[in-house]
Amino acid sequence: MTNDFPTNRPLILISNDDGIDAPGLRALVSALSGLGDLCVVAPLTEQSAVGHAITVRDPVRARPWPFETPPDVVAAYAVTGTPADCVKLAIDKLVPRRPDLVVSGINQGPNAAVNVIYSGTVSAATEAAILGIDALAVSLCRWRGGDFGPAGRYARRIAAGVLREGLPPGVLLNVNVPALPLGEIRGVAVTRQAHSRWEESFVDRVDPSNQPYYWLTGRFVNLDEGADTDLAAIDDGFVSVTPLHYDLTAYEALDALRNRSWDG
Amino acid sequence: MTNDFPTNRPLILISNDDGIDAPGLRALVSALSGLGDLCVVAPLTEQSAVGHAITVRDPVRARPWPFETPPDVVAAYAVTGTPADCVKLAIDKLVPRRPDLVVSGINQGPNAAVNVIYSGTVSAATEAAILGIDALAVSLCRWRGGDFGPAGRYARRIAAGVLREGLPPGVLLNVNVPALPLGEIRGVAVTRQAHSRWEESFVDRVDPSNQPYYWLTGRFVNLDEGADTDLAAIDDGFVSVTPLHYDLTAYEALDALRNRSWDG
Numbered sequence: 129m130t131n132d133f134p135t136n137r138p139l140i141l142i143s144n145d146d147g148i149d150a151p152g153l154r155a156l157v158s159a160l161s162g163l164g165d166l167c168v169v170a171p172l173t174e175q176s177a178v179g180h181a182i183t184v185r186d187p188v189r190a191r192p193w194p195f196e197t198p199p200d201v202v203a204a205y206a207v208t209g210t211p212a213d214c215v216k217l218a219i220d221k222l223v224p225r226r227p228d229l230v231v232s233g234i235n236q237g238p239n240a241a242v243n244v245i246y247s248g249t250v251s252a253a254t255e256a257a258i259l260g261i262d263a264l265a266v267s268l269c270r271w272r273g274g275d276f277g278p279a280g281r282y283a284r285r286i287a288a289g290v291l292r293e294g295l296p297p298g299v300l301l302n303v304n305v306p307a308l309p310l311g312e313i314r315g316v317a318v319t320r321q322a323h324s325r326w327e328e329s330f331v332d333r334v335d336p337s338n339q340p341y342y343w344l345t346g347r348f349v350n351l352d353e354g355a356d357t358d359l360a361a362i363d364d365g366f367v368s369v370t371p372l373h374y375d376l377t378a379y380e381a382l383d384a385l386r387n388r389s390w391d392g
Numbered sequence: 393m394t395n396d397f398p399t400n401r402p403l404i405l406i407s408n409d410d411g412i413d414a415p416g417l418r419a420l421v422s423a424l425s426g427l428g429d430l431c432v433v434a435p436l437t438e439q440s441a442v443g444h445a446i447t448v449r450d451p452v453r454a455r456p457w458p459f460e461t462p463p464d465v466v467a468a469y470a471v472t473g474t475p476a477d478c479v480k481l482a483i484d485k486l487v488p489r490r491p492d493l494v495v496s497g498i499n500q501g502p503n504a505a506v507n508v509i510y511s512g513t514v515s516a517a518t519e520a521a522i523l524g525i526d527a528l529a530v531s532l533c534r535w536r537g538g539d540f541g542p543a544g545r546y547a548r549r550i551a552a553g554v555l556r557e558g559l560p561p562g563v564l565l566n567v568n569v570p571a572l573p574l575g576e577i578r579g580v581a582v583t584r585q586a587h588s589r590w591e592e593s594f595v596d597r598v599d600p601s602n603q604p605y606y607w608l609t610g611r612f613v614n615l616d617e618g619a620d621t622d623l624a625a626i627d628d629g630f631v632s633v634t635p636l637h638y639d640l641t642a643y644e645a646l647d648a649l650r651n652r653s654w655d656g
Contacts, residue, residue: 178442181443181510182608184608187597217594217606220593245444285654285655295645296645298587320643321640323639326522330484340453344447371645374509376637377635382582385582388553390549
């Protein structure tokens with residue numbers, strides 16, 4: 129860890145959950161170029177749906193990565209771990225100074241509604257928020273392919289705004305960009321997480337040794353009619369920006385539970 | 393999936409993150425015996441700190457498990473996946489009818505404050521709540537060994553209360569039991585999640601091929617002086633019961649963010 133390059137520019141740590149080779153990561157690096165010094169610390173392999181997993185029973189390794197670097201990239205590493213591992217290890221060991229901002233993405237696929245819970249992309253930004261660093265997670269609402277350009281433009285715009293104005297303590301931004309041409313995106317909407325669930329239906333198969341196995345599949349069900357949700361904004365062609373925190377307390381339930389007898 | 397046994401008793405699904413062989417799981421099964429029909433669906437291997445990970449890129453398998461069964465155990469399986477996988481697969485494929493309650497634990501070690509985010513134990517209960525089923529996660533506040541008996545007693549008492557009175561929709565209970573003899577536990581306190589963080593300090597090692605690797609270690613820092621937190625209750629000898637939900641929206645930040653210009 130050295131301090132031998134200019135420190136008057138913001139330091140932006142970039143991570144993701146699709147892995148160091150993902151096109152969305154390259155698009156994000158290009159999009160943020162010029163905003164500050166960029167460090168890329170991303171998982172060596174895809175880590176989708178890992179939630180907020182961290183690696184506690186095995187060591188992790190960080191490999192300097194020959195990232196095709198715009199001049200602003202001051203360091204790049206691939207880490208044998210989860211997105212949360214990447215952020216923790218980067219901040220403790222890999223980046224030259226404490227980052228001013230962490231940006232995670234650009235994820236291939238939306239991370240809205242209940243999917244926030246499962247998202248590795250969001251977990252990298254959450255980990256930064258826990259460590260007291262402003263952070264955003266950015267996702268393109270399309271499961272395969274598509275143009276990351278418009279999402280990159282909005283990532284840059286929102287990142288610049290956060291660098292300028294900061295975020296409330298403990299709050300990160302979850303950004304979902306509709307898969308539309310830039311000119312068809314109607315702007316930014318600040319939203320809440322829609323209430324939703326997956327209805328699972330595992331597919332059963334039998335292997336050549338006649339043993340059963342299951343593939344997770346499911347149908348996403350939106351249970352929320354609100355116009356102020358992330359899903360509604362995306363459907364309407366807006367970039368959804370949802371402030372998230374990591375206090376999971378259901379405050380609205382505290383009083384009723386305090387009035388119960390627990391001595392049963 | 394059969395329906396050929398009595399359905400007038402509650403069905404309780406039991407899972408954990410320490411794995412099917414964990415002593416805390418056995419203690420929980422014993423403690424809940426008599427409350428209803430019990431199904432055990434737990435990870436084949438330890439899944440601590442997996443957060444809300446789910447397995448989407450690989451198939452999962454469920455192996456009927458020769459659990460040393462009290463008579464109430466109507467099914468037991470070990471699953472090659474995470475706690476959230478166990479709950480999803482159990483409900484879709486393995487249990488004879490929809491559970492009335494999901495109980496996860498008894499975890500070896502506390503799951504309070506920010507650790508809720510990383511906890512596989514909590515994620516099993518969260519997954520149940522997402523699927524609309526009442527759930528609790530139970531942890532013993534001791535990292536190794538200890539007597540699971542008192543935690544089992546409180547797990548049973550709280551489970552019975554939830555079976556009787558239900559929970560608000562989308563709310564699960566996170567229960568942390570101090571590692572004290574039953575007579576020294578001062579009762580139940582309904583709490584909120586304490587604000588806290590880990591200060592990471594990875595330990596660097598060098599392998600026999602002269603390549604570096606890192607072990608995650610850290611120091612837990614409580615940033616919250618509140619008397620109404622999970623940490624304070626546990627410290628004071630109470631069983632901490634925190635209602636959690638999976639809406640991560642930081643509602644208190646919405647207005648300020650809506651008043652910002654996002655057109656940078």
